[in-house]
Amino acid sequence: MSEEYLLEIEDLHKQFNGNHVLSGINFTLKKGEIYAVVGGNGAGKSTLMKIITGLYKADSGEMEISGKRVRFANPNDAHKNGIYLVPQEPLVFPNMTIEENITMGLKGIGKPKELRKKILQVINRVGWSIDISRLGLTLSIAEQQLVEILRGLVREAQILILDEPTSTLTHNEIDSLFDTIRQLSDNGIGIIYITHRFSEIFELSHSVAVLRDGKISAQGPISEFSYKRLLDGLVPTNEQPSNNITQKKSVIQSSIEQIGATVLEIDSLCGNKFQDISFSLREGEILGIAGVVGAGRTELAEAICGIKKFNSGTIKLNGKRIKNLSIRKVMDLGLAYVPEDRHAHGIFNITSVRKNITSTILNRLNGLFIPITKENEITKKYVNDLKIKAEGTNQELSDLSGGNQQKVVLAKYLATEPKVIILDEPTRGIDASARADIYRIINQLKERGLAVLLISSDTEEIVELSDRVLVMQEGKINKEIEKEKLTVDNITSAAFGVKKDVIS
């Protein structure tokens, strides 16, 4: 094989439990090349990067570094071969100096003095000015990223992988990061740049690869690409309804339209991670909110239900303005938020199904003492309604499967008898049959006249369930799509901000 490539990957495959996460990846990176990698959630980007950095092992396929065949057993091997990944969230220890942060784990490679010299040399080479005796906690996120990059360079990395480095940066910081990346490229370092933002690809990169469903669907020098071609790579060509979808369709008969009065009105709502959000939601309607991870969807939902504060704008629930109300009060007014992170925010794992389900409605039960018979009645009702599979209502949550835990979380919020329910990633990490059950439940809620706000990163799920979809991108509503025009294609293009220019 030729020596001109820093990294060469040939026919790489990876499966998890029979699911093909990567199938037949071919990829080459030259010296000084900036190679952008894009793909939707779950397209296989992280898996590919984890294989390159030695966290996972490939099932089959070859990987060569500077013409030398390699197989990494762990990330340390990858470091030795000059590959370094800068994670999305920099890991900088706040109470250590930059120098200590950089040299950490570099035991036996050199004396502290020599190492310091080396760090300063690297800093000089790329032309930065930063005082390496500063503490980690004084650094901005952009500076923390520099420290991460330095860590890689001091380890003599030839290949740097940057995982969505701009997602937490401001505009100025992005510009200086881009300058840095270009300098690194001039120094002959190969860069793999993972991103969700199309504009960055055209601004920065030399080549681009689009990942979809574990395959590279489009690849080549940036000059051969247009927005349109990138997008074609991201979404399946034409209608190829996979078996999966048709199966789901048969489970859920589409309900007759019975959309009623407006129950939730949001007007120019602004918060830390979202700006100028306006929409309304009516009884019996499922409004989907799509977007890539980090688009501000969860932050919006948390502001609506009173968990986080918002800066300006109004929220009206049944015509009544809600502002600065506690979660409890919002819940009592008929709005429930089913949180995204089941383990952290949803379940009480070392206690019973019964105590979980009634946790949201304790204050509504009369009297000082808990009425045990009533509590059991309520629990049984929801266990039956949602088909929660448990050995009785006293089983501990930690013994249930993920799907059943999710149903318990759903039950707990349905027990508040809401008029509006916000579901945040309701089917994340659960198996297919539980997923079908949850789809059925969501449709039943709609038939009962509940207004449902469905936040999901699973675009097929959004298309499947929603009557109308709002697509969020970088904290703003980018597009509203009516049911007739609802396709995976449409949503994806809006989520990546492609047609924005065409529309406005």
Place this chain on the structure above:
Amino acid sequence: MFLVGELIFFGLLTPGFLNIQNLLFSMNDFAYIGLAAIPMTFVIITGGIDVSVGSIMGLSSITVGVLWAGGLHIWIALIVALIVCTLAGLLNGLIVAFTDVQPLVVTLGTMFLFAGIALVISGGSSATGYEGISGFPNPFVQIANGITLGLPNSIWLILFFLLIFGALLHLTKYGRNVYLVGINMKAAKYSGIATKWIVMSTYMLAGLGGGISGIILTSYFSSARSDLGAQAILPVITAVVLGGTSILGGRGTVLGTVIASIVVGMMNYGLQLSGMTSEQTTIIVGVMLIVAVVMRRFNINYVKKWFIGNRSTTTKGS
């Protein structure tokens, strides 16, 4: 709790221990531990800890003493002291609930704060720290030393606490919320539970418990001193943890705490009867605590698996 039976059995081995009368009246010596440990159970179930309770006992004692010596009626002085201690608990609770500082650090700070305040109060009156204020009226002394219906008052008090706090923790909505907060604070918040209020209130209960405990001590010794109860905090926490409450929060019972308090107290008493010095008994209590906690982990996680694993391998072999 098979642990209890085992430990009492141990106690029975020492001569003179079997005397029921002796046993019952020995409770006077350590009832105050149980009275402080029961409300402390609430704090630990929420995942917190309150090490300032020992200082609150002293604060309670000296407040009663100084107010009474200053001419206030003894019962009014007692009520004021309890209010002061509840407020001390409120201060703990406010800091723990509304800042991110760990409960251990907060209450370690207030431990010195309350002890200091108690000393200042005692210095302000003519009583010196060591002599204390004595000469309390008989009805007050009878709180801890009297007998009602053939049982020492301290036993009645413990039973009363067991009923009230047991019902509060296990039967009421408040108690349920205490558990839920301890199991998963964030999930509790997302479920609309007023987590800050729940956390804060448990520290108020602990403060009140410390206050009552301090008064019982004052009555028992018939002397009010600012350093009363200063050594009590470790036995109190020992009783809660030995009683099955998880230091990580979410698990525990009032009954367990009560039984453990009695076990620890009896153990002390029994060992001392058998001729050990109090220093030596401390060693035994320490070993007991460690063994009990390790056993609990060991029992659930390892012994079972080991047995099951063994059995399955033998069945495979046959």
